[in-house]
Amino acid sequence: MNEMTQPPAATPSATEFDADPVPRLGWPVGVVSERLGIAAPTLRSWDRRHGVGPSLRTSGNHRRYTELDISRVRLMARLTAQGVPAQSAADSVLSMDAAAIVEHLESSPGPASGTPDSNRTIGARGAGGTGGAPALEDSAALVEAIVAAARALDPRTMAQLYRQVMRRSDVGRAWVEVFAPALRRVGDLWQEGRLGVQAEHLTSELLQSELRAVVRANRLRVAGSPVVLAGADDEQHHLPLLALEAELARNGVASLFLGPRVPAEALVSTLRETRPRAVFLWASLPRQRTEAFWQHLAVVDWPLEVVIGGPGWSEGIELPDGPVTLTRVADFTTAVRTLVSSPGGLSR
Numbered sequence: 001m002n003e004m005t006q007p008p009a010a011t012p013s014a015t016e017f018d019a020d021p022v023p024r025l026g027w028p029v030g031v032v033s034e035r036l037g038i039a040a041p042t043l044r045s046w047d048r049r050h051g052v053g054p055s056l057r058t059s060g061n062h063r064r065y066t067e068l069d070i071s072r073v074r075l076m077a078r079l080t081a082q083g084v085p086a087q088s089a090a091d092s093v094l095s096m097d098a099a100a101i102v103e104h105l106e107s108s109p110g111p112a113s114g115t116p117d118s119n120r121t122i123g124a125r126g127a128g129g130t131g132g133a134p135a136l137e138d139s140a141a142l143v144e145a146i147v148a149a150a151r152a153l154d155p156r157t158m159a160q161l162y163r164q165v166m167r168r169s170d171v172g173r174a175w176v177e178v179f180a181p182a183l184r185r186v187g188d189l190w191q192e193g194r195l196g197v198q199a200e201h202l203t204s205e206l207l208q209s210e211l212r213a214v215v216r217a218n219r220l221r222v223a224g225s226p227v228v229l230a231g232a233d234d235e236q237h238h239l240p241l242l243a244l245e246a247e248l249a250r251n252g253v254a255s256l257f258l259g260p261r262v263p264a265e266a267l268v269s270t271l272r273e274t275r276p277r278a279v280f281l282w283a284s285l286p287r288q289r290t291e292a293f294w295q296h297l298a299v300v301d302w303p304l305e306v307v308i309g310g311p312g313w314s315e316g317i318e319l320p321d322g323p324v325t326l327t328r329v330a331d332f333t334t335a336v337r338t339l340v341s342s343p344g345g346l347s348r
Helices: 014-018 029-036 040-050 067-081 086-094 098-107 139-151 155-168 171-191 197-217 239-250 264-274 292-299 332-341
Strands: 223-231 253-259 278-282 304-309 324-328
Touching: 029 040, 029 067, 040 067, 040 086, 067 086, 067 098, 067 139, 086 139, 098 139, 139 155, 139 171, 139 197, 155 171, 155 197, 171 197, 171 239, 171 332, 197 239, 223 239, 223 264, 239 253, 239 278, 239 332, 253 264, 264 292, 278 332, 304 332
Parallel strands: 223 253, 223 278, 278 304, 304 324
Antiparallel strands: none
16 A cells, blocks of 8 residues: 555644543554554654654553644655655654644645645746746645755755745745745744754755756846846845846846845946846845935936835935836735836736
């Protein structure tokens, strides 16, 4: 019999963990095997090698699974089905409390294990770019899989997960639903001292490589006046810009990527030399409402749309009189739509 063929039982709630229906006896491995559709030898291997197994003992010293133990097994099966190595999956599962396990299981309903149903999880990647593709399912499980690979410092698995996500949907949805949450989770774990800085660096560096691969793969499709992509002069975060560059490339829009920490004078000089139709500026750190850059735009004598994104920008920014317009975008999808459809761009 296949190890993972039976549909999983309904995910228990946090209260069910507290009210275990058999608190004294628990569930034997055979019952758990039938309940989850996972072969008993696999369950015993996960217990012996990775510590994901029964936590109760009977008076006769027989080990039994609690409801929480069963949910740990279910989540481990889901992670390994996503391609996460067993030890990495176990480390991730064992680091969670009951509430976190429930949250992950309920936020990504589907088979507990086995090969993911491609008809259910793979979204359309039509020519419509960020519009029309269904949202990624199992996004919480994919985030957890990336975090587990970061814990294990496993670049091969992490790169495979990044590519898998981008095959399922466009870069925009991949960024919003999986990549950005995974980066935040890894960053939080690092700040809490539960993950080394090397794991954070590996996570971001590999994602940069995969996003740039998307740009290279679409290089022959891009055309027209380029959009300038830059971070504010003291902004260090540039992964959102890379994701934006990749999604614009998928939409056939040329871009000039300047990256983070671009001095205002250098940015204005670039604008004068290239005369783009639009420039996107990213800021996650707080910015002043009145900055020298805005006044430098007085030298612009052609229609230029300045698009600003990120939580750092202040309200009430004033531009000098002239052909420059200012557009503030609240999210990634809106940024892509604005830059694709801005004057001189490609209409979709």
